[in-house]
Amino acid sequence: MGAGAVRAGVNAIDAQHVELTYADGTEAVRDVSMEIPEGEFFGFLGANGAGKTTTIKVLVTLLQPTSGSVTVNGHDVEAEPRAVRESIGYMAQETSIDGELTARENVRFACEAYGVSADGRAERIDELLDLVDLADVADKQAKDFSGGMKKRLDVATALVHEPPIVFLDEPTTGLDPKARNRLWEYFERINERGTTVFLTTQYLEEADQLCDRLSVIRGGEIVASGSPDELKARVGGAVLDVEFADADDETLERAREVAADAGVFEDADIEVSDGGLSVRSASARRHGTDLLVALNEAGFSVTGFNVRDPTLDDVFLAITGDGLDDEASADDEAAEVAE
Amino acid sequence: MSTESQQRASGNGFARDTWINLKRWVVKTTRNPFVMTVSLLNPIIFLVLFTEVFGQITGGAISQSLGTDASYVTYLVPAIVVQTSLIAATTSGIGLVEDIESGMFEKVLVSPMHRGAVFLGKSLSEVLRIVIQTSIILVLGYVLLYVDTGASFHEYVATGWLGLLGVVAVGVVFSVWFTAFSNVMALVTRDQESTIIAVNLLQFPLLFLSSAFLPLDILPGWVQTVAALNPITYGVDAARALMFGQDVMTVVEVTSFGGMWDTLVPALAVLAALDLVLGAVAVHFLNQASSSSVQ
Numbered sequence: 001m002g003a004g005a006v007r008a009g010v011n012a013i014d015a016q017h018v019e020l021t022y023a024d025g026t027e028a029v030r031d032v033s034m035e036i037p038e039g040e041f042f043g044f045l046g047a048n049g050a051g052k053t054t055t056i057k058v059l060v061t062l063l064q065p066t067s068g069s070v071t072v073n074g075h076d077v078e079a080e081p082r083a084v085r086e087s088i089g090y091m092a093q094e095t096s097i098d099g100e101l102t103a104r105e106n107v108r109f110a111c112e113a114y115g116v117s118a119d120g121r122a123e124r125i126d127e128l129l130d131l132v133d134l135a136d137v138a139d140k141q142a143k144d145f146s147g148g149m150k151k152r153l154d155v156a157t158a159l160v161h162e163p164p165i166v167f168l169d170e171p172t173t174g175l176d177p178k179a180r181n182r183l184w185e186y187f188e189r190i191n192e193r194g195t196t197v198f199l200t201t202q203y204l205e206e207a208d209q210l211c212d213r214l215s216v217i218r219g220g221e222i223v224a225s226g227s228p229d230e231l232k233a234r235v236g237g238a239v240l241d242v243e244f245a246d247a248d249d250e251t252l253e254r255a256r257e258v259a260a261d262a263g264v265f266e267d268a269d270i271e272v273s274d275g276g277l278s279v280r281s282a283s284a285r286r287h288g289t290d291l292l293v294a295l296n297e298a299g300f301s302v303t304g305f306n307v308r309d310p311t312l313d314d315v316f317l318a319i320t321g322d323g324l325d326d327e328a329s330a331d332d333e334a335a336e337v338a339e
Numbered sequence: 340m341s342t343e344s345q346q347r348a349s350g351n352g353f354a355r356d357t358w359i360n361l362k363r364w365v366v367k368t369t370r371n372p373f374v375m376t377v378s379l380l381n382p383i384i385f386l387v388l389f390t391e392v393f394g395q396i397t398g399g400a401i402s403q404s405l406g407t408d409a410s411y412v413t414y415l416v417p418a419i420v421v422q423t424s425l426i427a428a429t430t431s432g433i434g435l436v437e438d439i440e441s442g443m444f445e446k447v448l449v450s451p452m453h454r455g456a457v458f459l460g461k462s463l464s465e466v467l468r469i470v471i472q473t474s475i476i477l478v479l480g481y482v483l484l485y486v487d488t489g490a491s492f493h494e495y496v497a498t499g500w501l502g503l504l505g506v507v508a509v510g511v512v513f514s515v516w517f518t519a520f521s522n523v524m525a526l527v528t529r530d531q532e533s534t535i536i537a538v539n540l541l542q543f544p545l546l547f548l549s550s551a552f553l554p555l556d557i558l559p560g561w562v563q564t565v566a567a568l569n570p571i572t573y574g575v576d577a578a579r580a581l582m583f584g585q586d587v588m589t590v591v592e593v594t595s596f597g598g599m600w601d602t603l604v605p606a607l608a609v610l611a612a613l614d615l616v617l618g619a620v621a622v623h624f625l626n627q628a629s630s631s632s633v634q
Contacts, residue, residue, distance in 0.1 A: 085451040096442025113450040
């Protein structure tokens, strides 16, 4: 990053008491404040409808906050929207490319829109297309691309002007693991160069891997903030994953009740997970076998048993409370991804 | 990276932003030669069939109305020019809906480009298309006339090359209000099919209830009343006045300018006023869509 762009004491993103109420009365964002220093890789987590996208649209000048103030790269989003737009790259949740244009033309249009100087533009376009693995289809119309290819092209167009701040709204949704890993590498690389990255994601593994700091949003409010390690520490202890031979919903629900009533842990938070139980407790390692015994005595056939450190998934569940709502929203997300 | 500060956005001027957007829409238009051809086919079919089917029987009525002998081709071409620009204007809103659906609308809004330039660039690409398509119609009209009667170019367009340019310009001036209307429809419905239906539904009644195909004085009284309120009449009469080089307007009688200007001045005044009003409505809707949630 050029030395001239660094300004001491200026946060890349500074939001104070931002509220956004839609015309229909929906309070999508309530009193959100955040200060993101230059160069940080910041993650924004939340279920569908939690207010992630609305918040990001306020930050990138697409929505005007109902109240509160936001500066991005030192510019007020309401008073100087153009200065903000010049400072940022934005990748919307919905893939945004022009299918009638070729991949190269899409990137070139973005270059021109952001005033990337004509010198070296052709090389820059080639470099970006190569980065997102589209060099061999550069001159094909984007409408024939697969969803993943379109997404990759969208990433390329958001980075044309090497903006000091990049907003990525679920950037790897719908990508295969190889493409996702490649993008992660690039996001890390641009962050290492000094670019501030604001990322929302439904892949908590992604946030864990990439982000310096995270905020969790629920119902339009930030409910937790900290580094991934700090948030993991909030879960306390470890997580026991128990698998059963017979994993239908009814069995799992009975097993959950047995585990809760066994009195093995004082502080356990027990969730039905995919094909088994997830038990979070400070004393999970010490008393794990006791739980196994209790389940065996109750007649359950345990086929797998694993103790691990908490992941951000566990953090997410611990913070946003009981699983029912989140399972529903997880289903919604899955359905959306499948579309 | 050493070149980063040079590559960072510097902010284009308004003209440059207009050019960037004009280029994008021209490229998109050329990617759809089928749409371009089909949209021109409808007016061409009208031109050929109407001249062949009605050409023989309308001569009397037209001569009576204009006071001179005139070919139906020359009489009809201004109507087909207006029809062509009407159809081209329709697609403006469809392009906007496509952009909203593909996310390009939002992508452009979040870029530092001047928003006025974004829409001006798109509109200019549509003007360019109208100029090309109406020129094709004008050439085709002369070919039809020449094959039929061997008439000279001056018999086709009494006002010559300048008048011919004027006819193209009338097509452009006429298109603005309908372009604005189709964009408003696009922003209200946010749906391609609804936009197409809404604007196509209007096309035929508007054309037939105007001075487009026959002199109004031989049509029923109620049609004459509707025609007086119909923008098509003013577009067609302005273009027709240039083709014949004389006053052809019957819905409004103006005599203070002399000759064809008695048609051109009031017709263009009406169209300009309509362009301004609907243009303002479209700008209002676009501003609203640009500054509120784009979902």
